[in-house]
Amino acid sequence: SSSEAEEEPGRAPPPRMTTVSHHYFGGSSSERDHDLRVDIVENIEEDYGMFVWPCSVILAEYVWQQRPRFSRSRVVELGAGTSLPGLVAAKVLDNIQQICSLNNANCTVLGLTWGDWDEPVFDLHPDIILGADVLYDSAKFDDLFATVTFLLENSPGAVFITTYHNRSGHHLIEFLMVKWGLKCLKLLDGFSFLPSCKADSLQGNIQLVEITLEKGKPK
Numbered sequence: 781s782s783s784e785a786e787e788e789p790g791r792a793p794p795p796r797m798t799t800v801s802h803h804y805f806g807g808s809s810s811e812r813d814h815d816l817r818v819d820i821v822e823n824i825e826e827d828y829g830m831f832v833w834p835c836s837v838i839l840a841e842y843v844w845q846q847r848p849r850f851s852r853s854r855v856v857e858l859g860a861g862t863s864l865p866g867l868v869a870a871k872v873l874d875n876i877q878q879i880c881s882l883n884n885a886n887c888t889v890l891g892l893t894w895g896d897w898d899e900p901v902f903d904l905h906p907d908i909i910l911g912a913d914v915l916y917d918s919a920k921f922d923d924l925f926a927t928v929t930f931l932l933e934n935s936p937g938a939v940f941i942t943t944y945h946n947r948s949g950h951h952l953i954e955f956l957m958v959k960w961g962l963k964c965l966k967l968l969d970g971f972s973f974l975p976s977c978k979a980d981s982l983q984g985n986i987q988l989v990e991i992t993l994e995k996g997k998p999k
Contacts, residue, residue, distance in 0.1 A: 798822065801832055805844040805868065809975045816844065818868060834982040835913035835943040838970040840868045842941070842988055843910070845973060856906040856931065858892070858924070859914040869910065895923030897930075905935045915944040921956055929960045932993045939992045943970055946985040957991060966990040 799822050806815025818840070820832050843850065855869045892901055909931055914924055928940050940962075944953075957963060970986035971979050 803832070803837070803840065805841065809977055816868070833913050834984055835945065835970070835986055837978060837982060838974055838986055838988065839910060839912040839941065839943040841974055841978065842943075843868045850908065853907040854905060854935075855908045855910060856904055857910040857912075858894070858927065859911055869908070892927070893923075894920060894927045901927070901930065902934075904931060906931060907935060907938055909938060909940040911940065911942040913944060914942060915953060918952060921952065925956045925960045925962070928991070929962065929993070932962070939965065939990050941988070941990050943986055943988045946987060953989075961994045962991050963994045964989055965992055 801820050801822055802811070803818045803820065804810055804814035804816070805818070807813035822832060850869050853869075857869070892898065909928060911924075911928075915921065932938050932940065954964075966989065968988045970988050971982075974982070
C-alpha cells in the first residue's frame, strides 16, 4: 500500500551516496599547481547524468584552453548533468572570481526537452552551445539536432561544441548535419590537447567537433 512506502515519522532519510570530485585547470592541472578548480557533486545512486564522464572532462579542458573565446559570450550547455564544461565557462565569464562557496559561478538552470518548443528555449540566444556526451542515444539524435539548429538559427554566428564517443556512429552524425543544414568547422581527437595527467586516467575514442550552420541555409 502507499502507506508502506512512506518514511516513519522521526526517521531520517537514508544518506545519499555522494562524493565531491575536484577538477583542476591551468598550471600542471594538479592540486598543488592550478589556475582554476571546479568542484562537482557526483551521486553514485542516481542515473548516468550525475557522474563526470570522460567526454565532460575533455570538453571542460577545451573550454579552459579556449577561454578567450568565452569572454563576454553567452553560453548554453545542453544535457548538463554535472555541468563541468558549463561551470568552467561560467568561471571564465566571471573572470574566475575567488571561490566563496562550492562554486561561485553565475548560471541559470532551465529544464529543456530536446525537440520540444517550450517557452524557455525561445529566450536563449547563445554565442556558444556546449554538449558533452549528448550523442549517446541514436533515438534522440534528431531531437538534439533540431534543438541545436533552432538555437544556432536564433543566434547568428553561434557554434555548437560537443564531445562524443565514437560509439555514437560518426557517419550518422554526418548524415544528421547534412539533414539539418549544419557543417563541421573542426574535428579533433579529444586526447590531442588533454594534459597527460588527465589523459592517463581516461579511456575511449573521443572526438571533439565544432558545428555551425551552413551558410545560405534556407529558414
